[in-house]
Amino acid sequence: MSVKVPASRTRVGKYELGRTLGEGSFAKVKFAKNVETGDFVAIKIVDRDQVLRHKMVEQAKHGRLKEDEARRYFQQLINAVDYCHSRGVFHRDLKPENLLLDSYGVLKISDFGLSAISQQVREDGLLHTACGTPNYVAPEVLNDKGYDGRASDVWSCGVILFVLMAGFLPFDESNLMALYRKICRADFSCPSWFSSGAKKLIKRILDPNPDTRMTISQMLEDEWFKKGYKPPHFDKEEEVNLDDVDAIFNDSKENLVTEKKEKPVSMNAFELISRTKSFSLENLFEKQTGLVKRETRFTSQRPPNEIMSKIEEAAKPLGFNVRKGNYKMKLQGDKTGRKGQLSVATEGVTTTADGSIIS
Template structure:
């Protein structure tokens, strides 16, 4: 989690002159978390102001935990989850990922800039209660607006197979119009991460005050249902100005969460009180669904159904592919990006190619020494242990003292291998 302060106006005076990998000019620090810093930055090629998230690669020893200064290092898995999830999402209430760059020691994510800070700062400045002058109705309307935007983003993410798993006010930013933007997908999961035997997630993660009871039970859980629970905690905080489950002793707080022991403030309307009881249901099997939330009287009051439907459909078929084929590379491959795709690329490179299918690129597979090159070549990706990567078509993709592999045209799926001084050539086997 990285806390981001409001951005009054573009100001590149602090840190001006420092350019990251020849692409982004750094400005002042917008926020920092345990494993990252966020800078105001300007894209030198387009002039676009962005929030540049600088994430140190985790150190082999003694640097993985982070100390709150943004230099502790993030695990490759967390970085990959965030990039892979954001690439799937194009929604007005999800902070957009503009690009990714990498150096020897850091990964940089260029994110949509939200100038209004985060929702936590807004809640803290307001304090507990219905608002100044006892304006309960105005406060409830504002809570309804933010909650609708949150549900639209979460519902869209779920439709794209992405579960956030760390929804909380710190990760909900506000733009200059006061609209909400979901960010920080470092703990997200995708449908590809579901365990095959039960179709559930099993990683224990999240922020204590927002975590769902089923995660605390250390059993498998539905990613959509835990996100709904967290949305309920956010809704409670929007209405009350404080959290429903909060205690200095974590064990006591977890007991309250598992029993759904909370008390709505007296100014809470009956409809909102009922909706909260349906969302903060400790039994995930009877907890309300996203469709149920949208149909609930409190949520549906004054809702423009046509506009809502249009917002939910935004991004369908739009995966930001350069080649316009309408499919995301991860969807075609049937998996999320792996560590080789991002972390192990050459230092100092621009990873913008990850944001499109890349017409001029193909995947390759090269084996270890335990994989001797068969006579006459063999099929690429034959299932043996090896390393995966990509390169331009028709070029040598990897070399070593023992072997060299070259990708053939698309209709072929064989590689050529030279071993020692003798050249072994492959056949012309067709794909399939």
Template sequence: MAEPAVTATSELEFKRGKKDGGGGGYLLGRFDVGKLLGAGTFAKVYVARDVRTDELVAIKALDKEKILKGGLVAHIKREIAILRRVRHPYIVQLFEVMATKTKIYFVMEYVRGGELFSRVAKGRLLEETARRYFQQLISAVAFCHARGVFHRDLKPENLLVDDNGDLKVSDFGLSAVAEQMRGDGLFHTFCGTPAYVAPEVLARRGYDGAKVDVWSCGVILFVLMAGYLPFHDRSIVAMYRKIYKGVFRCPRWFSHDLVHLLHRLLDVNPQTRITIPDIMEDPWFRKGFRHIRFYIEDNQLHSFDDPNPEDEQPQSNEPKPDEVYESGSESDCSVASCPASFSDDQYQQALLRPPSLTAFDIISFSKGFDLSGLFEETGERTRFLSKEPVSDIITKLEEIAKVVSFKVRRKDCRVSLEGTREGEKGPLTIGVDIYELTPSMVVVEVKKKAGDGQEYEEFCNKELKPGLRDLVYESPPIVHTTSTT
């Protein structure tokens, strides 16, 4: 079931005041619904304003009765699970799912820039611009494949562009997960859009989801560069014949490297078709390519490569005066005014004053009033006490990160250690929060924010714990007493 495209509209087109069908009030008590963005058989998509944050979102409303009659309950559940699994800066985000007696609502990221298709419809793109979109598409598709998700309907109509000119993959209605493969390790469902579908799907003999997505990416790249389809024909039978044979001609303005890449992408033999890792090593693709690294915290995506004057600024193939390429910067922080008599060390300590733990914080850390929770160690979270200055703790974390080539990001008494190795679940990211327990003692909380749990455990045991051992305050043993009558 293809979802209506979550396309964009101007804020001037936003119509305030559309209420839910229940009479009075905002939709779900939170959303002021505006213009209809798109409609399909089972769903409609609206732009809406979250009255709590005043931010625009896209709301996909699905009719429960139609879903039940169409036998699509499992399909909807799978789509929700997939969208939660593939949270990436170049994929449209699903924020939350809510329901009433008659409707299911997907609250999604609102992408203002519209479909990439509308840009291509005006004519072919510059090579640098097409390359940038293609790089972002491959980054998103690689992320999906690493998590066992295969889109199976990639096309310019399902690629949106945000305010920053960055790509957003949408419409996972036809996507599949690895668990759906048959015993032969292949998918067998015939789906996709004819002009973008791979020859092995047309053959109905079973196909590799990753190879099918790569083929579609190849068709998209050709369209971006040429302004028309590689296998276009008025007769769909003739078009299918061209797809089967892989017959297409590149325009004269295509560079040699681009032609070479396209022939590898549009290889009719899925066994010899180029793979995602090989695409990322291709000379045409690599020009100006920049890996995007990120983590998720507080239900928000944050980029690893935040704007930082000490870092090299990202190069753009399509510069804009106010363009921002990666979100999640935490560089802004307030600076308290300090007496002029403060020494440099005192000034730094004042800036590094950690937030104090309240009684409620302590109880939330602990089981009831058992303070042993302050020294808790679980699979992906560790806490310990320290009497060392906050600056010394942060310095030690930076030293540990340097040894293993992790990047360090800081905001006040929060530290993120960010790895560079691309595992199946993305780079390992570790968050360290420091809280004041008493004026002379702090609680240090270490937790995994992203990445593989086993890799996190290995890093903690081999690097983090040995490196921080000298900073840990060994608390006296807890003595449990019993009273007798």
């Protein structure tokens, strides 16, 4: 008679550890059970050797930044957030952990896993999914009545500025409901070492009323913010003149596209690679020079006019102006962002059974 021995489970204090929920470079998150209360929790386990090896303990001891240094990073943060908003992207989880510095000390925003785009805004013009990190989340997100993604991101930026200058959070409670009450009342106080200009700016940003909260455009005019401010610089792109596109759609013989009623032939992988530059294997053996043109090609057994109609059907709800003719199509964004309008050119090409190009 054999006796089945239950698998041993690791116990840390009053918690019994279970399966791994997630794993990062320095830590694991385990599912666990409080053996005294029966409550289920998540426990983060940090590799101490890794922390010491990468000097993370010393980085935690740096504490708050000097005001000028904090302002410089905050200015870069606002430039980056403003750019995202100009493209209809709302981050919704801004916090120091999601801010990176490159080798030149330039701030970068990371982790857009909770971000939303303008197409997700409902008819009332608001977002309705409550998300983010509790200490950095805006009051209106907690109220579950809808919120403006721009205003909620600005609130999170204000919390980040406070943390950079103070070395601790403006809203921090062990009890979640007590934390939410403090956030909704904007119940915080600035340390004595904050300058009067910094205090004034932070209080205008951490306004619990999103309608009166400071906007990014107002921030750019603030005296404290403007000190040493460097406006963002974007590489100049080639201007797109829609009048010049007419040549693509005229009826000249040079640009005329015709279609023959022949059933397209299927192509195997080797035929496709041999006829398509974008699938060239040359990149595996030698380095290409010059600019890279972003281009996607695909084959289909559907007729070109049907494919063009499907593209047009998908593009119009996204705000694209569509111009087409002779199986060529130009999609032009109707909103101008920081780097100009987004434009997409599409061209349909059909082939005969012997591989010769018809159009």
